[in-house]
Amino acid sequence: MADNVTHRYISSFFLVGIPGLQAFHCWIGIPVFVLFALGLLGNSTIISTIKLEPSLHQPMYFFLCMLAVNDMALTSSTAPKMLGIFWLDAHRFDFSICLAQMYFIHTFCIVESALLVAMAFDRYVAICIPLRYTTILTTPVVLKMGLTGMIRASLMVLPCPLLIKRLPYYTKYVINHAYCEHMAVVKLASANTLINRAYGISVALSVMVLDLGLIATSYIKILQAVFRLSSQNARSKALGTCAAHVCTILVSYTPALFSFLTHRIGKKVPPSIHIIFASLYLLVPPAVNPLVYGVKTKQIRDRVVSLFFPSKKISEN
Template sequence: MADNATLHYISSFFLVGIPGLQDFHCWIGIPVCLLFSLTLLGNSIIIIPIKLESSLHQPMYFFLCMLAMNDLALASSIAPKMLGIFWLDAHWIDFDICLAQLYFIHTFCIIESALLVAMAFDRYVAICIPLHYTTLLTTTMVIKMGLATVGRAIFLVLPGPFLIRRLPYYTKYVINHAYCEHMAVVKLASANTHVNRTYGISVALSVIILDLGLLATSYLKILQVVFRLSSQHAHSKVLGTCAAHVCTILVSYTPALFSFLTHRIGKKVPPSVHIIFASLYLLVPPTSIPWYMVSRPRRFVTE
C-alpha cells in the first residue's frame, strides 16, 4: 500500500444504480426520463416568457427564472447518467467526473434552498409590508440576492471534492447508488474519513437549520398578518399566493431530509428505498416549478 495518500489506485467508480432492483432498471428509467423531459420542457416554458416579456421583469418572476435555470442544471447533472445506467448499462464513471457530478449536485441543491428562502422573503414583503415592496426588492437587490445564493453554495461545497481527493482509494470502487453522492463516495475510502464526515454533516445542518429557520420565520409573519384580516375572501386571497410556494418547499425538503437522516441513522432502511428517495428529491422538485407559476396569480406579484 502506497505511502502517498494522494495517490488513487482507482481511476473510476462503478455506479450500481438501485441495489436489489437491477432487473427493473429498464422500467425505472421510464419515470426518470419522463421527469427529466418535464423538467426541460416546463422550466424552458418559464424562462423564455420571463426573458421576452418586459411586464414579467419583476422580483418574483426573476426568482422563478433563477429557480428554473437552477433546476435545469440540477436535473441535467444527474438524469443523463442515471438513464445511461438504467438503459445502456453505462455503470462506470471516471473519478474526476464523479467528483464534478458530486460538486454540481450539492451546489445546485444549496442554491435551490436559498432561492426558496428568497421567494419566501418576497412573499413576506409583498404581504406584510406591501408599500415598501418596490423600494426594497429592486432589480439590483434581486441580483445581489441571486449572487449571494450562488456564492454561498460555491463556498460551502468547494472543499468537498478537495477533501475527497486527499483520500486513498485502493480496492473499493463500487458505489451502491445511482449517482455520485458525497457520503457514498467517502465511505469507499481506504482511510479515516472523520474530517469528510464532519464537513458533510456540518454543511448539511447549517443549510437546513438556517434556511428552514428563515422560511418558518417568513411564513409565521405572513400568518400573523393573515389572521388580522377580517375578510374570509382576503384570507383565501393571501393564502392562495403562498400555497404553491409552500407545496414546493415541502416537495423539496421532505425527501431531502429523509435521505439525509437515513444516511446517518436509518441503518434498517433498505438501500433501494434510500436511493429512490435520494433520486426523487433531485428529480421531482424541478418538475413542480411550472405548476408553481401556473397556480400563482400574476396580480399578487406586487400586491
C-alpha cells in the same frame, strides 16, 4: 502503481444504480426520462414566459426564473448519467467526473434552498410591508440575493471534493448508488474519514437549519399579518399568493430530509428505498415546480395558454 500525487490507486468508480432492482433498471429509466423531459420543458417554458411577458418582470418572478435555471442545471447534472446506467449499462465513472458531478449536484441543491429562502422573503415583504415592496426588492437587490446564494453554495461545497482527493482509494470502487453522492463516495475510502463526514453533516445541517428557520420565520410573520386582515377575501388572496411557494418547499425538502436522515439514522431502511428517495429529491422538484407555478399563478397560466394556443382569447378575469 500508486499515484503519489493524489494518493489513490483506482481511476474510476462503478455505480450500481439501484441495488436489488438491477433487473428493473430498464423500466426505472422510463420515469427518470419523463421527469427529466418535464423538467427541461417546464422550466424552459417558465423562463420564456417570464421573459416575454412584461407584467411578470417583478421580483417574485425573477426569483422563479432563477429557480427554473437552477432546476434545469440540477436535473441535467443527474438524469443523463442515471439514464446511462439504466439503459446503456454505462456504470463506470472516471474518478474526476464523479467528483465533478458530486460538486455540481450538492451546489445546485444548496442554491435551490437559498432561492426558496429568497422567495419566502419576497412573500413576507409583499404581504407584511407592501408599501415598501418596490423600494426594498429592487432589481439589483434581487440579483445580489441570487448571486449571494450561488456563491454561498459554491464555497460551502468546494471542500468536499478537495477533502476526498486527499483520501486513498485502494480496492473499494463500487458505489451502491445511482449518482456520485458525497457520503456514498466517502464510505469507500481506505482511511479515516471523520473530517469528511463531519464536514458533510455540518454543511447539510447548517443549510437545513438556517434556511428552514428563515422560511419558517417568514411564514409565521406572514400568517400573523394575514389573520389581522378584516376581509375574508383579502386573507384568501394573501394566502393564495403563497400557495405555490409552500408546495415547492414541501416537494423540495421532504425527500431531502428523508434521504439525509436515512444516511445517518435509518439503518433499517432498504438501500433501494433510500436511493430512490435520494434520486427523487433531485428529479421531482425540477419537474413539479413549473406545474405548481403554472397552475397556481394566473399570469403565468394565461401567458402559457396564449403561447401554445395563440388564437384562444384569454379572459382578463
